[in-house]
Amino acid sequence: MSSTVWIIIAAAVATYFTRIGGYLVLSRFDRIHPRVEAGLNAVPAAVLTTLVAPAVMQGGPAEWAAIIVAGVVALRGGLMSMFLAGAAVLVIARHFMT
Amino acid sequence: MPTYGRLKGISVSAQAITASPTRSEFLDGVRVSVPVFVASAPFAMLFGALAVDNGFSVFEAVLMSAMVFGGASQLVGIELFGHHAAGWLIVLSIFAVNFRHVLYSAAVGRYLAPWTKPQQGVAYFLLTDPQYALTETRALRHQPSFAWYMGLALPMYALWVVNTGIGAWFGTLIPDMTALGIDFLLPIYFLGLVMDFRQRPLWLPIVAISAVASVVAYRTVGSPWHVTIGGLAGVALAVIMPPRFSGVGVAEAKA
Numbered sequence: 001m002s003s004t005v006w007i008i009i010a011a012a013v014a015t016y017f018t019r020i021g022g023y024l025v026l027s028r029f030d031r032i033h034p035r036v037e038a039g040l041n042a043v044p045a046a047v048l049t050t051l052v053a054p055a056v057m058q059g060g061p062a063e064w065a066a067i068i069v070a071g072v073v074a075l076r077g078g079l080m081s082m083f084l085a086g087a088a089v090l091v092i093a094r095h096f097m098t
Numbered sequence: 099m100p101t102y103g104r105l106k107g108i109s110v111s112a113q114a115i116t117a118s119p120t121r122s123e124f125l126d127g128v129r130v131s132v133p134v135f136v137a138s139a140p141f142a143m144l145f146g147a148l149a150v151d152n153g154f155s156v157f158e159a160v161l162m163s164a165m166v167f168g169g170a171s172q173l174v175g176i177e178l179f180g181h182h183a184a185g186w187l188i189v190l191s192i193f194a195v196n197f198r199h200v201l202y203s204a205a206v207g208r209y210l211a212p213w214t215k216p217q218q219g220v221a222y223f224l225l226t227d228p229q230y231a232l233t234e235t236r237a238l239r240h241q242p243s244f245a246w247y248m249g250l251a252l253p254m255y256a257l258w259v260v261n262t263g264i265g266a267w268f269g270t271l272i273p274d275m276t277a278l279g280i281d282f283l284l285p286i287y288f289l290g291l292v293m294d295f296r297q298r299p300l301w302l303p304i305v306a307i308s309a310v311a312s313v314v315a316y317r318t319v320g321s322p323w324h325v326t327i328g329g330l331a332g333v334a335l336a337v338i339m340p341p342r343f344s345g346v347g348v349a350e351a352k353a
């Protein structure tokens with residue numbers, strides 16, 4: 001096998017370890033301390049925010065308009081409608097602003 | 099104090115009441131997966147095109163998508179490969195980009211605990227960002243079933259692999275990425291997922307501190323560590339705040 005294939009296999013093993021690692025560590029305990037539970041409950045909002053904030057900071061008026069519209073739509077509508085609204089604003093704003 | 103497998107009881111009673119068939123659970127998952135694979139398709143094609151451009155064969159590009167199944171880490175890996183970085187450095191960088199999944203598997207283990215061990219083994223392999231977030235969203239209402247989880251994961255996985263192959267075959271098929279807004283679609287989608295959790299305790303302070311920490315880390319330490327640093331900042335806030343603010347252990351305190 002080529003060295004590229006070995007790199008891919010090693011990367012796959014390392015990635016699987018990250019995907020099961022948190023469970024393997026926590027499953028050694030029978031009970032979860034309330035503060036640990038509070039931390040786990042915070043994971044989705046905390047981690048997913050880091051995938052949004054730097055991208056928004058790097059963007060310009062078109063990206064900001066799209067993210068604001070998507071955020072407002074998300075307050076009333078579902079995930080699909082906010083996504084489509086944001087994408088539409090983004091494409092239109094980029095068309096006219098650049 | 100809650101135990102790790104405490105959802106077992108809920109799962110059994112929910113099944114007894116609704117008797118929801120596996121097939122409809124699976125289709126429910128498929129329905130939720132549609133916006134995800136629409137948003138991620140351009141990235142799979144982009145990865146395929148870039149991989150071939152950086153010296154991968156079409157087979158190697160498809161193999162990486164099938165085995166790693168993590169978009170951002172694959173793009174980082176292929177970039178380093180193109181710069182002839184050492185193999186161990188490429189693997190370490192992919193590990194660093196994917197390190198956030200440790201938090202996901204710790205959090206999602208509560209919902210996967212009732213499943214068989216082989217089911218859990220497969221489920222952890224498929225635990226991507228949207229898979230994790232949508233499983234948490236599902237768990238706000240009821241215990242996610244294995245059929246639902248696979249209905250969500252399998253279309254995403256299959257299309258990720260197939261679209262990588264298409265991108266690799268056609269090379270630079272995608273003409274002007276920025277005009278189409280493709281590069282900013284995933285941040286919009288992830289914002290939608292963040293908004294889904296706005297009823298949780300401390301949501302706004304957690305989002306605020308994670309946003310600030312990730313932007314600061316992005317500018318100082320650099321990518322990909324801003325994800326782990328920003329994520330840990332939000333989690334740390336929830337751990338440090340007294341439990342009465344974070345909404346856990348309240349029942350135990352009264353009893």
